[in-house]
Amino acid sequence: MRSLHHLVTLVVLLAASVSTAVKSSDDLRGSGITQLTYTKQAVFGATVSSWCGCTLLSMLAFREVYWPGSNTYQVESTTKYWSTTTWNLPQCVFVPQTAKSVGVGIWAARLCSTDFAIRGGGHMPVPGFTGTKTGILFGLSALNTLSLSSDKTSVFVGPGRNWGEVYSFLAPHGQYALGGRIQQVGVPGLLLGGGLNFFSNRYGFAMDNILSYECVLANGHVVIVTADNKYRDLFWALHGGSSNFCIVTKFELKTYFIPKMWGGLGTFVGQPNFDLFYSFITNFTNSAYVDKGAGLVSLINFAPGQPDLGIHCAGHEGDDPDPAIFNEFKKLAFNDDSIFGMMTDTAELPKILGRVIVGQRHVFRVQSSIASVDALKIVHETFYGLTYSKLVQNVPSVTSCAVAIQGVPVTLLEKGASNGVGGNTFGINQTQNYFWYNIYCTWADAVDDSAINAWVKEVGADLSAKFRQAGLTGNGGREFLYLNDAQGDQDCFAGYGPNELTMMKKVRDKYDPRGIFGVNGLSKGGFKF
Template identity: 35%
Template structure:
């Protein structure tokens, strides 16, 4: 494979080229990152941006939340896998730190951005192409799910992906990915049939169930320790019209709401086409708690017994009805305020009324007592019912690194989400989020209701992920990482995210 000229540049060659860039720096200020930025600029010119430029600002603020706006030394926007390969060879040769950003929805500072390193922004890797037989679609990591669904809608097709439109394609898939269709088809990553990957050597490979099969397995939920994925081939399914929408329920209907959530958690496998995301929302500005439920059914008849317990609850507002997946997820963008600061934490339990009550009561009491007066605060817990059907589909498709124990299903995989407006409150909210999660976890453990698996895409800083993957999967992931990246390029030079070797 022939790479661009940059792939063969030595450190001495790059250093000698610097004067031609009209850059005047003393020897003391030239470090690996400066050399890397200038070397990339030498070859890629219009694809490298420095602080102060409009494009730099746009890429650095491409993230969902300002908690991720950092200060990379430069931003590089590759247009092909070959561009990524050349950049990796340069960064490795110069030992320059870097970060990779897809859709920018992970709110942990430094997990998809960098202070002083090179930010590889995948914005322009935006392939989206349906195969000739319409069985799969190839998607670049610069895409967000609302774009993918909109592209497929005229064909009456869908893929398994995010339930919020602005979520990026690569992060969701590398963390596994929960979809409205997961009860039918498993994790979103269980429905990837090929990954185009740039390895730490700069070599570009395509991993499938039959070639680089160990890497293929690892990428189904093993995160970013193995390479940079530059294309995902996703199985498509026919689903031209669905039933979807959100019900908003007053706090006076707490008992009916919790009963409906517990019932679906226990019996959600009865109809694999149904999905729900019930949530507790606490709004500081209104001093109010409300309940919401995102309801989904893969079909044209919206009057479904599987969702009847939710639709029967008296609602303040109810948008559930016939629609398309693309239309529904586009509407979710309006539910998320621009510019708010964000923290996630993840909790897992068995799906029953006792666990639900512990989480609900503890969360509401702790938020009310400690942070409800914080400016702009919104605190929520979303309950994601995970059925035996969900887990079995992953097993049927060759298994995945998550190794969720099907014998103990069903589960609730929960995400706590805190949003606020003032940076001065960052430390307070982060500390509270960790504290309330620890309190809930301790109560679940004491009641025998805590589950093992923690979903990476909803986790917060410091939470353990790979330690909770089933069986011997962590050891297997570490061996695969060592095979494909023996120098730990994607562990040490790219420190952002959860790393299998740190588990």
């Protein structure tokens, strides 16, 4: 231990030769090593701390650290990301093989005051949320556990997986786990932010189906978090609290025997169809308790040179080839390329939808309202109005833009209360049905980044103001912003219940007293309190 201490001290002192200060750390006292921090002169910026953290980590876990110029560095910092807007070039890339290695990475970052970012599946399109231009990128690709329990009632999934891989693994067993509806979506971000699924009306959010978490805390310790052990409070907070508490290195999810499903994707054009479309979505959401096995997400879409397009993505649990709840749905004059019917297995629909959502650069923004036809008419007029008056002229490289409409009925919200810890963190008024809207765009040229981000913000701001003016905000006037679909500047936690937010802050301060995962902490990115 003494030689390791000398080695660590040498690295940090070399990095911090400009100015150093030493202080003890209660969190690291058990290791017998003193934490060193240093003051960085402005001329060095983050370079000194970044070099220190990466160099120290490469000594402690040399097989897991990659530097610029290596193929793994390139893949982990670019290719693993869904949107090119999130590409960054960190000082080094750390690809931990185990949860204990993640703890070593946190320890090295803390010792050198090195910023770090965490990337799981890489689907989050917010720049800077899962990457860093300095410091250490924790690429969780190697934490790729995928294992079914012996009784097939749960599946263990690592944060390096995406939902297409999970469904394809479970399908041969006739099993299913609640996760993303598109195969490219990563596992950890969706689960920590909520998680909507075609079967959520029956089973709740994906987060409400988590049995346990394997977590690495801010002090580097690896813990198992469940609803009935001493980490019960952390178990609750991770249900919607995002990345404010720890790094999750494994999830245990409930599985359900769902060997078959009906579903598909349909498109249509024309205003009469849009009127039927909005009526059906509203009726479906407000009467979802009639058939809890049914799910739906709908979009209104713009693409240059094409007519305004409506899109329905539907799913139904079981082997009913003609679910009655979709009878009104059939009145729409779908285009010839529409696909509906029995799926060969539950992995097929996410693959179909994954082929539809393509592009290079991506942005999300989220808004919400009470579920009503009036709200959908506001969305239609605002989205297409601003598209043709501003977007077309200002963003020449736009590929497509859409508003995804997600019905959130009371039956879905109520499922959270049965997760074993008194509900999730959302604190939403459960007497109302809602629509959540994901305003989404893809484009090709980075030159258009500012213009398209400004346009998306304008659409969102207009919708929010019009909903409030029409009395359609709901949730006691606190517009709920679902963080999995949010833009980086949105204050998602402002829409959570005030009691829930207070409790989450207490949990954060208990497990991360130094604020490593906090808004000003070493862990960069993600939505913070």
